[in-house]
Amino acid sequence: xxxxxxxxxxxxxxxxxxxxxxxxxxxxxxxxxxxxxxxxxxxxxxxxxxxxxxxxxxxxxxxxxxxxxxxxxxxxxxxxxxxxxxxxxxxxxxxxxxxxxxxxxxxxxxxxxxxxxx
Amino acid sequence: xxxxxxxxxxxxxxxxxxxxxxxxxxxxxxxxxxxxxxxxxxxxxxxxxxxxxxxxxxxxxxxxxxxxxxxxxxxxxxxxxxxxxxxxxxxxxxxxxxxxxxxxxxxxxxxxxxxxxxxxxxxxxxxxxxxxxxxxxxxxxxxxxxxxxxxxxxxxxxxxxxxxxxxxxxxxxxxxxxxxxxxxxxxxxxxxxxxxxxxxxxxxxxxxxxxxxxxxxxxxxxxxxxxxxxxxxxxxxxxxxxxxxxxxxxxxxxxxxxxxxxxxxxxxxxxxxxxxxxxxxxxxxxxxxxxxxxxxxxxxxxxxxxxxxxxxxxxxxxxxxxxxxxxxxxxxxxxxxxxxxxxxxxxxxxxxxxxxxxxxxxxxxxxxxxxxxxxxxxxxxxxxxxxxxxxxxxxxxxxxxxxxxxxxxxxxxx
Numbered sequence: 001x002x003x004x005x006x007x008x009x010x011x012x013x014x015x016x017x018x019x020x021x022x023x024x025x026x027x028x029x030x031x032x033x034x035x036x037x038x039x040x041x042x043x044x045x046x047x048x049x050x051x052x053x054x055x056x057x058x059x060x061x062x063x064x065x066x067x068x069x070x071x072x073x074x075x076x077x078x079x080x081x082x083x084x085x086x087x088x089x090x091x092x093x094x095x096x097x098x099x100x101x102x103x104x105x106x107x108x109x110x111x112x113x114x115x116x117x118x
Numbered sequence: 119x120x121x122x123x124x125x126x127x128x129x130x131x132x133x134x135x136x137x138x139x140x141x142x143x144x145x146x147x148x149x150x151x152x153x154x155x156x157x158x159x160x161x162x163x164x165x166x167x168x169x170x171x172x173x174x175x176x177x178x179x180x181x182x183x184x185x186x187x188x189x190x191x192x193x194x195x196x197x198x199x200x201x202x203x204x205x206x207x208x209x210x211x212x213x214x215x216x217x218x219x220x221x222x223x224x225x226x227x228x229x230x231x232x233x234x235x236x237x238x239x240x241x242x243x244x245x246x247x248x249x250x251x252x253x254x255x256x257x258x259x260x261x262x263x264x265x266x267x268x269x270x271x272x273x274x275x276x277x278x279x280x281x282x283x284x285x286x287x288x289x290x291x292x293x294x295x296x297x298x299x300x301x302x303x304x305x306x307x308x309x310x311x312x313x314x315x316x317x318x319x320x321x322x323x324x325x326x327x328x329x330x331x332x333x334x335x336x337x338x339x340x341x342x343x344x345x346x347x348x349x350x351x352x353x354x355x356x357x358x359x360x361x362x363x364x365x366x367x368x369x370x371x372x373x374x375x376x377x378x379x380x381x382x383x384x385x386x387x388x389x390x391x392x393x394x395x396x397x398x399x400x401x402x403x404x405x406x407x408x409x410x411x412x413x414x415x416x417x418x419x420x421x422x423x424x425x426x427x428x429x430x431x432x433x434x435x436x437x438x439x440x441x442x443x444x445x446x447x448x449x450x451x452x453x454x455x456x457x458x459x460x461x462x463x464x465x466x467x468x469x470x471x472x473x474x475x476x477x478x479x480x481x482x483x484x485x486x487x488x489x490x491x492x493x494x495x496x497x498x499x500x501x502x503x504x505x506x507x508x509x510x511x512x513x514x515x516x517x518x519x520x521x522x523x524x525x526x527x528x529x530x531x532x
Contacts, residue, residue: 002287088289089239090297111286 001085003043003112004092008105010079012051017104028102036084041095047080079105083112130176131168138181139164139255144227145185147234147290150192153252153280159188159195228253229344230290232337236305237288244279245308251276253340254333264315264330298348306354306410309337313358317365331362349404352397353411359394360417363387375518379426391421412441431460448474452482455489464492480509484519491526499526 017025036042051070054077058065070077082099086092092109100107139160146156163184177183235248246265250256256264262272282288293301316330338355345351367385370376398418401411416437423429438454452474459467468489476482487502503523507516 086287088287089237090289090293092287093239109286 001087002092002114004084004086004095005108005110005112006082006084006092006096006099007078007108007110008080008099008103009076009108010051010105012075012077021104025102025104032098032102035098036082036095041084041086043083043085045080045082048078051077131164131171134167134176134180134184135164136255138184140228140231140253141181142184142188143252144231146188146192147231148227149189151290153283155192156188157252159192160184162191163187226292226344228340229292232305232341233292233301234283234288234290236301236308237283238301238304239286239288240279240282242304242307242311244275244282245304246311247272247276248279249308249337250312250330250333253337256329256333260329264327302345302348302350305341306350309334309341310354310358310410312337313361317361331358331365334358335362349401349406350408350410352404353401353408353414356394356397356401356414357410357417359390359397360414360421363390363394363421369514372517373514374521375514377518378420379429381426383424383426386421394418395421407440407444409441409444412437412444416441429460431457435461448476449479452476452479452485456485459489459492464489468493478509480506480515480519482506483509484522487519487522487526491522496527499523 016022033042033045036045054070056067056069056071058067080103082095084092084095086095089109089111092111096107096109142160142163143153143156146159147153150156150159166187167180167184171177171180232249232253235252236245240248243265247261250261250264251258258273258276259269261276262269265272267275312330313334316327316332316334335355335358338351338358341348341351342355363386364378364381366387367381367383368376376382394414395418398411398414401407401414416434419430419434419437435454435457438450438457442450442454452471455467455470458470468486471482471486471489474482483502483506487499487506490496490499490502500523503519503526507519507523510516510519
């Protein structure tokens with residue numbers, strides 16, 4: 001079994017979706033999360049607050065630098081993630097298709113390294 | 119095997135290599151689970167074969183010999199490098215060492231491999247390169263030449279695709295019947311793209327391109343044998359056979375392009391035509407139409423006309439209408455307009471063509487030019503021919519368009 005990150009890209013400055021649209025998406029995502037749990041594929045999931053809430057820290061020798069804002073200067077940031085277990089990419093893609101239908105946004109699928117930390 | 123004179127033994131090994139490389143690699147990938155390892159093993163086995171077969175002649179089953187030798191080489195290698203985390207592969211190899219039915223599973227393995235190579239998670243260019251490399255046994259240099267990219271670029275493309283297969287966990291299996299229609303599409307697209315690159319190449323080395331056509335037909339025959347129940351596989355094979363049949367008549371002695379209606383039909387390859395037409399009949403009987411089958415049927419209608427003037431354009435127009443319902447793209451509308459012009463007149467054809475969003479496509483301008491010429495609108499025709507010529511890199515097409523332009527300006531109307 002490999003773990004895959006399913007991430008949902010968000011683009012800064014895009015107009016927010018209407019509240020009832022968002023509400024329906026939340027409900028679908030909750031149902032999708034239930035499916036993941038009952039299939040034993042669930043590892044972790046969560047949505048993120050806007051990238052403007054991010055802070056970057058950097059340890060450079062003895063110095064620690066704390067800066068405001070997200071690391072990436074692009075307009076695209078991760079809006080939420082799932083971490084799932086799947087036998088292979090096809091299984092992961094099948095979950096990702098459910099995920100994109102649930103949240104209504106594109107979903108990027110990316111495998112984790114087999115042995116975390118080497 | 120470049121670099122030394124061709125001997126009879128070399129020819130045999132090379133033939134076996136082209137024919138059996140994909141077969142051997144696909145078995146080894148299943149057994150050891152790693153494409154690079156599998157390729158290394160198979161290449162090593164062929165190196166040994168080149169020496170031994172020259173001395174001892176071909177073994178009764180060259181493919182079986184290669185597969186067994188490659189597997190033994192891999193076991194040796196994995197034992198030597200046992201510190202690596204290949205123990206699983208090693209165990210699998212040892213386990214299968216004496217597997218008696220290895221030859222029987224071979225066909226399925228090639229099908230697995232082509233679905234892996236054409237996985238939708240790989241970019242189309244990578245799908246094509248991997249398929250030619252792993253199933254066709256073409257060298258990276260040959261593929262690079264065929265697609266007119268530097269060899270280093272092609273090597274990188276192939277290496278990246280293999281790494282993605284390994285890292286992302288692209289599975290090595292034939293999709294379930296529920297997934298099959300979706301997953302078959304890129305497979306057929308890759309085969310057709312290989313064929314078209316060879317058939318109507320935009321540029322590149324002539325010999326390599328003929329190889330590409332043959333390779334695409336070979337892949338399609340393999341797919342048709344492995345998936346006899348898939349109508350579009352049959353359709354694609356028929357389409358390619360019928361197109362390939364006209365190859366020789368398609369270029370003049372000076373290498374310039376000869377359009378269908380001016381081709382010497384006695385130059386068409388009767389055997390390929392007969393094979394293609396039989397497959398089209400089979401598709402019609404099965405009556406599960408799809409875009410490749412319909413295009414094959416259109417080709418078949420052209421093929422059965424003894425002279426260009428005998429072409430049943432009404433039937434072709436009907437087939438294009440059917441094709442439009444599957445694929446309502448501007449290119450299909452353009453091709454349909456050619457048939458429409460034959461049935462209802464050049465004016466109707468031109469009306470169907472004008473305004474299509476194909477300004478950058480040389481055939482759009484070539485078709486318009488021809489219709490304008492027939493309508494006697496000489497200046498507009500000349501301008502359209504010129505536009506078409508500027509948009510193609512292919513020398514044969516360019517010189518054809520130049521001649522057509524000259525003829526149009528010289529003799530207006532029909």
